[in-house]
Structures are given as structure tokens and as C-alpha cells.
Amino acid sequence: MGDLETEKPLRKIAEAFKELEATINSQAQEVEVASFSHACSLVSPLFGCLGIAFKFAEMDYVAKVRDLVEASKSIDTLQSLLERDIKGNSVRKPGSHTRNLLRVRRGLDMVKILFEQILVTKGGSLKGPASKAYELALAPHHGWTIRKAVAAGMYALPIREQLFNTLNEDESSARLQMQSYVAASATVIMHVDKLFLTRGLGIDW
Ligand code: 1PZ
Structure with a gap:
């Protein structure tokens, strides 16, 4: 609302994920629940651009991100978030932090594939890109x-x-931001997958 930054949601998303990527590529490699959940919360405004039909997707995604934001008040890193649920035998329990993390990770992947598809598509319709992304990431x-x-x-x-208009971008500025997000989110998604797979938790549930 009048805030110059909130008027450029794509740029904010791209920047937040580039920061997460930098953390993952650094020595420490430990991603804080706080910075992860904050970056994920920046994706939420995109739903508003998709129309009323996606209200239920927004509600589900926002609730799960909010749970991770809450978790960040008592849990430092994504690693310890998983470890806690493993100890408590609650990894797959509905509403668990770990389960919500996996759901949110799928949302990030959906947006990544959506952007990839938009980048290779010319036509004005988003139906092709959105259908493809949904089919691969969530369906x-x-x-x-x-x-x-x-x-x-x-x-x-x-x-x-x-869509670009609502996001205050034009074709070329939107392309740049989408490319940044695609590259950075790939690293972030792989990092989350590794957290699950190295602990034998699987990612297909
Ligand atoms: C132009 C872009 C079009 C995008 C279309 C996006 C369609 C997404 C529809 C998702 C519907 C989700 C409804 C709720 C599903 C829940 O059952 C599951 C399981 O949750 P649990 O059992 O653990 O409580 N939740 C999910 O699968 C998480 C879904 C996250 C959706 C994120 C989508 C991000 C898309 C952003 C597009 C900008």
C-alpha cells in the first residue's frame, strides 16, 4: 500500500530466494526456518493475481507457511525442524511442521515450473503453463x-x-525476475529434498 517494495512482488520473491540460495551455497549450509518461511510468504501475493478460483489454494498454502513462521519462533533451522518431528514420531502427522514443509516445497516447485513454462511460451494464455506446472508439481x-x-x-x-500488469512488471522485467527465481528456487528445492532423503523420510507422500 504505497510501499514501493510491495509493488514489485516478483522482485521481492526473486531476491529472497537468491539469498536462500547464497546461504545454501555458503559454508554453513544451514537454512533458518525464519528466512525460509519469510521467502515463502512472499509468494502468496501471486495467488491474488490468479482470481477467485484459486482462493482455496491460497488458503491452504498461506496456512502452511504461517505454521512454519510460527515454528521459526522456537526452531532455528530446517534441519532441526525435521529432527524434532522424527524424535516425536510426527513426521507424516497431518499439520506437522515437516509435513507442511513438504507441501510448501511443492508450492515452490509449482511456481518454478509455472515460470519456466511462461518463459518458453509466447501466447497470451496462461492455461498451458499453469496446467503443465500443476500436472508436474501437484496433481x-x-x-x-x-x-x-x-x-x-x-x-x-x-x-x-x-498478470504482468498486476505485478507491476513488463514482459522483459518479468522475464528477468522469473529467471532469477527459477535458478535460485532449484537450489532451495534440492536442499529441502536432501533434508528429507538423507533421513530416509521420502518426498512422495
Ligand atoms: C497461473 C497459475 C495457476 C496456478 C494454479 C495453482 C493450483 C494449485 C491448486 C492447489 C490446491 C490445493 C488444495 C489443498 C490441498 C491439500 O489437500 C494438500 C495436502 O495438505 P495436507 O493434507 O498436508 O494438509 N496441500 C497441498 O498440496 C499444498 C498445495 C500448495 C499449493 C501451492 C500452489 C502454488 C501455486 C502458486 C501459483 C502462483
Whole structure:
């Protein structure tokens, strides 16, 4: 609201994920729950640009990110967040921090694939890119009802120019920010996967 920074959501997302990437590539390699959940919260405004049909996706994503923000008040790193749930035998428990982390990670992947698809597409419609991203990142983990609802929502998406407009970008500035996010989020997503896989937790549930 009048804040110059909040008017450039794509840039804020790209910058936050570049910072996470830098942390992962540094000596320490330990990602704080606070900086991770903050970066993830910056993705939420994108939903507003997708129209009412995605309200339920927004509610689910925002609630899970909020849980991670809450967790950051008592847990330092993503690593210790997982370790706690392992000790408490609550990794897969509905609503657990670890489970929410895996769900949020899928949201990040969805946005990454969406941007990749937008970058290689010319037409004005976002239906192709959004469908592809959903199909690869989330559909395998959703039941019939959710998949049908998402498919219906795909018809109510804005067109590419509208989306960039709402985000206060033009084609070329949007491309730059999307490219940054795609590169940085790949590192972040791989890091989260490694946290799960090295502990034998799997990522397919
Ligand atoms: C132009 C872009 C179009 C994007 C279309 C996005 C469609 C996403 C629809 C997701 C619906 C999610 C409904 C709720 C699903 C929950 O059942 C699961 C499991 O949660 P649990 O059992 O652990 O409580 N939640 C999820 O799978 C997390 C979904 C996160 C969605 C993030 C999407 C990010 C897309 C951003 C696009 C800008």
C-alpha cells in the first residue's frame, strides 16, 4: 500500500530466494526456518493475481507457511525442524511442521515450473503453463476432486499481459525476475529434498 517494495512482488520473491540460495551455497549450509518461511510468504501475493478460483489454494498454502513462521519462533533451522518431528514420531502427522514443509516445497516447485513454462511460451494464455506446472508439481499428490477443481479454475486465469500488469512488471522485467527465481528456487528445492532423503523420510507422500 504505497510501499514501493510491495509493488514489485516478483522482485521481492526473486531476491529472497537468491539469498536462500547464497546461504545454501555458503559454508554453513544451514537454512533458518525464519528466512525460509519469510521467502515463502512472499509468494502468496501471486495467488491474488490468479482470481477467485484459486482462493482455496491460497488458503491452504498461506496456512502452511504461517505454521512454519510460527515454528521459526522456537526452531532455528530446517534441519532441526525435521529432527524434532522424527524424535516425536510426527513426521507424516497431518499439520506437522515437516509435513507442511513438504507441501510448501511443492508450492515452490509449482511456481518454478509455472515460470519456466511462461518463459518458453509466447501466447497470451496462461492455461498451458499453469496446467503443465500443476500436472508436474501437484496433481500426482491430489485426489480427483481437487484435480477437477483446479482444472476448472484454469479457465478463469488472467492472460499473461494482465498478470504482468498486476505485478507491476513488463514482459522483459518479468522475464528477468522469473529467471532469477527459477535458478535460485532449484537450489532451495534440492536442499529441502536432501533434508528429507538423507533421513530416509521420502518426498512422495
Ligand atoms: C497461473 C497459475 C495457476 C496456478 C494454479 C495453482 C493450483 C494449485 C491448486 C492447489 C490446491 C490445493 C488444495 C489443498 C490441498 C491439500 O489437500 C494438500 C495436502 O495438505 P495436507 O493434507 O498436508 O494438509 N496441500 C497441498 O498440496 C499444498 C498445495 C500448495 C499449493 C501451492 C500452489 C502454488 C501455486 C502458486 C501459483 C502462483
